[in-house]
Amino acid sequence: MPKFQSLTDTEMEVMQIIWKLNRSVQSSELLTIFSEKGWKGQTIATFLSRLVDKGLLSVTKGKGRANIYNPRLSFKEYKKWEAQSLLDTMYQGSVKTFLATLYDEKVTTEELDELKKWFSDK
Amino acid sequence: MNEWLNFMITLSVAGSCVSIFAYSITVISREIFTAKWHYRNRKLALSFFLLPFFLIAEVALLFKKDNQLMQLNSLPFIQQNTILLTEAFVQMVFIIWLTGVFITSIWFLFVYQKLYRELRRNCVAVPKEHKVWGILAQLQNDMNVKREINLVYCQANISPFLVGVFKSTIVLPIYAIQNDELTMILKHELIHDKKKDLWMKRAGILARILHWYNPLIYFLQKELTKWCELSCDEDVVLKMSHTERKMYGEMILNMMQRANQQPNSPFSVSLFTKGQMKLKKRLIRILEAQQVSKSIVITAITLFLVFGSVGIVSATFVYKNIQSISENKNMEIQLEYVDIDKREIDKNSSKTISVKLSDKSKFSEEEWSKILKQIENNEVILEEK
Numbered sequence: 140m141p142k143f144q145s146l147t148d149t150e151m152e153v154m155q156i157i158w159k160l161n162r163s164v165q166s167s168e169l170l171t172i173f174s175e176k177g178w179k180g181q182t183i184a185t186f187l188s189r190l191v192d193k194g195l196l197s198v199t200k201g202k203g204r205a206n207i208y209n210p211r212l213s214f215k216e217y218k219k220w221e222a223q224s225l226l227d228t229m230y231q232g233s234v235k236t237f238l239a240t241l242y243d244e245k246v247t248t249e250e251l252d253e254l255k256k257w258f259s260d261k
Numbered sequence: 262m263n264e265w266l267n268f269m270i271t272l273s274v275a276g277s278c279v280s281i282f283a284y285s286i287t288v289i290s291r292e293i294f295t296a297k298w299h300y301r302n303r304k305l306a307l308s309f310f311l312l313p314f315f316l317i318a319e320v321a322l323l324f325k326k327d328n329q330l331m332q333l334n335s336l337p338f339i340q341q342n343t344i345l346l347t348e349a350f351v352q353m354v355f356i357i358w359l360t361g362v363f364i365t366s367i368w369f370l371f372v373y374q375k376l377y378r379e380l381r382r383n384c385v386a387v388p389k390e391h392k393v394w395g396i397l398a399q400l401q402n403d404m405n406v407k408r409e410i411n412l413v414y415c416q417a418n419i420s421p422f423l424v425g426v427f428k429s430t431i432v433l434p435i436y437a438i439q440n441d442e443l444t445m446i447l448k449h450e451l452i453h454d455k456k457k458d459l460w461m462k463r464a465g466i467l468a469r470i471l472h473w474y475n476p477l478i479y480f481l482q483k484e485l486t487k488w489c490e491l492s493c494d495e496d497v498v499l500k501m502s503h504t505e506r507k508m509y510g511e512m513i514l515n516m517m518q519r520a521n522q523q524p525n526s527p528f529s530v531s532l533f534t535k536g537q538m539k540l541k542k543r544l545i546r547i548l549e550a551q552q553v554s555k556s557i558v559i560t561a562i563t564l565f566l567v568f569g570s571v572g573i574v575s576a577t578f579v580y581k582n583i584q585s586i587s588e589n590k591n592m593e594i595q596l597e598y599v600d601i602d603k604r605e606i607d608k609n610s611s612k613t614i615s616v617k618l619s620d621k622s623k624f625s626e627e628e629w630s631k632i633l634k635q636i637e638n639n640e641v642i643l644e645e646k
Contacts, residue, residue, distance in 0.1 A: 145382055222417035225379040229419060233372045236466050239453035240422040242517055244536040251518050254537060258510055258544055
């Protein structure tokens with residue numbers, strides 16, 4: 140999995156169509172869907188290859204020369220990945236100099252259970 | 262440049278002295294004094310890193326010093342190789358310092374814009390009709406916080422926090438939080454806002470940029486973050502009953518548990534780990550925080566004043582010493598100059614010298630008129646071309 144990179148508005152638009160279809164697609168299909176935007180085949184191909192680079196789509200060769208694109212993540216998974224990247228940033232340390240938090244320690248669930256038990260007796 | 266370097270070194274030494282002193286006192290008085298007091302001491306240390314308090318002592322000596330300086334400045338200087346070397350050295354140190362300042366600033370800018378981007382991507386404004394706005398308005402009223410505060414939800418399982426340069430924003434995790442917990446969270450963040458903790462954090466960043474070479478500033482920043490949180494807890498719980506304090510402590514534990522994304526460790530640890538230990542100490546403080554007696558308040562204020570004096574005395578000592586080193590250097594040069602001058606006078610008195618008209622530019626007007634007189638008296642020979 141590559142490092143999380145945010146999607147541009149247009150890339151998001153393309154992805155939303157793919158998520159809605161919920162199956163593998165070819166660029167010719169998307170060209171029909173986005174016909175009102177006046178995009179050329181090359182434009183769609185560029186967006187799709189960028190989405191492949193960003194880890195949202197996988198590509199396979201279909202019959203003839205056409206590429207077939209498959210979504211690698213669902214919308215929910217994408218959102219979770221996005222949120223995780225914020226958490227990673229937050230736990231890097233330097234970021235804490237810009238915020239005032241309620242807590243900044245990472246404590247495991249087991250340790251928390253132990254603490255809760257200890258605290259309830261206080 | 263030299264002055265600037267002296268200034269920065271003095272600030273660094275003053276800040277370091279107060280930090281060390283404040284920390285040593287904390288080691289022995291951690292439980293006696295309030296978290297607010299420890300936090301104030303750290304803030305005092307930070308202010309010594311940033312503000313030139315030593316100039317207060319300087320002002321008192323200004324008149325005396327002015328006279329001395331005038332006397333020194335009235336003597337002309339001779340440039341010597343040793344001084345040139347020192348200047349080159351000072352220049353080098355200055356460039357290194359400036360490079361460090363530049364790199365640290367860029368680093369903070371990078372971190373901030375990364376955070377800002379991530380937050381924008383992950384946060385949505387809390388709808389105006391949501392109950393959380395009502396709770397916030399009530400608390401703002403009770404706590405007399407007049408500033409406008411923004412509220413956003415974040416899709417990541419974060420700890421609630423306060424952020425924002427011009428307008429403070431409270432960021433909440435998007436999962437449902439019960440009203441009583443929500444009240445305590447918002448109160449905690451509003452206290453941060455009321456006490457201008459974000460400005461303290463910014464001052465900390467500025468100090469870290471300016472004193473990047475000083476390991477104590479990194480240590481102080483950690484201490485500031487820690488006592489900032491503990492002092493905020495103290496403010497929240499001070500008027501609470503034991504049961505309410507327990508609820509507050511449980512709220513922190515609940516929030517952490519909900520945010521915890523780490524899978525359970527297969528290796529169960531029976532001893533408290535560092536993070537757990539810190540949290541345990543924090544919870545004990547929440548339960549035990551209380552108004553302190555008058556004698557402790559007086560001791561605390563006295564110690565606070567002592568810290569301030571330590572800073573001012575150490576800074577003035579360093580500042581004056583650095584200055585006297587440069588003054589001493591000047592004195593030595595002047596003595597040398599006087600020595601050379603004397604030898605030349607001796608030389609002049611034993612030998613008759615000769616001058617050319619083209620030499621005029623080498624002398625000052627006064628000297629030249631003296632020489633002209635000496636030519637008239639045949640004490641000096643005027644050479645023809």
